[in-house]
Amino acid sequence: MRATTAPRPRSALRRTAVVLAALLAGLAPTAAPAGAAGRAPDPLNVSASSVTGVVTGSAGCPTGPLTDTRLTTGGAALNPGVFSSLASQLNVSLPFRVGAPSAALPAGEGQAVLSNARGSLTLALTAGSCGSPTLTYNGTTVSGTGTWTVAPDSTPGNAYRGTGGSGTFMVTSDATPGTGRAWSLSLHGSLNVLQPQVAVTQRAYWGGIGNYLSRTLSVEFRIRNTGPGDAFGVELTDALPTEPGITRLGPVPQAVGAIPAGGSAPVVVRYRVCGLAVVGCRFTAATRTFLTDALDANGHTEAVPVSVQVPLTPVP
Template identity: 65%
Template sequence: MRAPTAAASPARSAARRVAAVAIALLAGVAVATAPAGAAGRVPDPVTVNASGADGVVTSSAGCPAGPLTGGRTLSGSDTLDAGVFSSLPTQMAVNLPFRVGGAQSALPPEGIHVTLTNARGSMTVRLDGGTCDAPELLYNGTVASGAATWQVVPDSTSTNAYRNASGSGFFSVNADVTLGGGKPWGLDLLGNISLLQPQIAVTHRAYWGGLGNYLSRTLSVEYRIRNTGSGDAFNVKLLDALPTGSGITRLGPVPQTVGSIRSGATASVVVRYRVCGIAVVGCRFTAGTQTSLTDALDGNPQTAAVPVAVQVPIAPVP
């Protein structure tokens, strides 16, 4: 995460330090007790530290009764560096409808407060900083601050790599909520997110690719890597396809980068081999394919070893 674009006041810094301590203590419990993710894999840990000096605060409805009679909605955005939320730069937009009054403030859990968007899709997060009857944040007449909880809002859009994600954690907020533009704000998120997970299956097609290759016994094997899991696969690589059997030499190339494979889709790579002589009948071998991939947050790296039985074609044409 890049450095904040504006220096915080001593009061804001002190409040943020208190909130950061609280969020760190709470988060230690959350990480230790987090359940296993989809397909038995652990959730992806998420740590986001966002800030800006360009927040815009507008007046909104306060609570109908009680001390939180003022309403202040802060809108802003920040760009998260690659490696914070997956390996891609990510745009983070915030919309924080504070209720303020006295020495307290609240962020009611209704609505969507944070949106994280990159080329793979988007994820929305709802903050729960208390209600009109039970505020959980502080207010000093200028700054709303404190720590509370967040959770992912599920999205079933089929083209969204983060679809049907779930997750929760703790947030720390510190924001100037006086009306106007150019308001400094900071929001930290810490927790875990579970994503739909990819799964790899491998099939193949063996062919000569011409009479010259047939005569030189240079066989091409197209490995079809299919994502049979419910989640999209990223950073897919064919690490190896090592043959077992006499008279077989792998020519390569390996490893090969495949890229991304959506759920239900297939990508292909070709590896060449020097195989049995022309006079050999029934030439076959087993290729031990090894693949690697990650999920949409570039977490849960997994490798798969799939043996593939290859029958060498007899004729020089398919």
């Protein structure tokens, strides 16, 4: 009679390695498909006016007909929805070079600054030059059109850092030196705002013996922003299991809020899992995360499948 062969120690080691590999796989970030970061430009359409502008005078161009400078400064409030969903501000600094019947804003000397609680975006305005003025000036009022480009900015913490873009503007401004001067400015064009992108990791736990016995599993999904741009309006809209026998208990959807580039936020979803068998129990959660960019534009949902390994014991 042959003696029973004892199980080889290697088999136990192999089983342990498989379980450990599965656990580590759940901690590795799973990202949304490539291409989520390269979305369409955001349109910019802002119009503002004020009757509290300040105009100061100084010398104009060194040569040519534009003999005076009329620097118009001022600000105007922007309602939510004009520049992102936040209440914002438009401040202008417009050093018009004037000499009837013409005026100019040479070489991007004019500035319009859009700002809110997330940061600021500076646009450099150009309309003609000292030698080729393109604006009109009737001795009192400057008016006409020009072009703008985004001034480079890499300030940390500014949600609009790294933005590019260009467009056109239309301006009308009382250029008489003094206070209480009326001005209006309309900006149109497009912006390339740095885009966020989602990756998701998970940590599964029972949270106590009662949950273990009832097979009520908690899964902490950590939503990571791996893109170069900050994410706003982030919401986990679903995390549905793709295998039979696993029931999502919720709650979904869950509002997350803002996640800066490189940051993350946790969201916990509960599941009924596995029945009696816990060993080898795992499932895939099809997470869906809604987010927008710093202008609350390009709203979209990123789908990321996340593998969840069910813990063997009720202890963390």
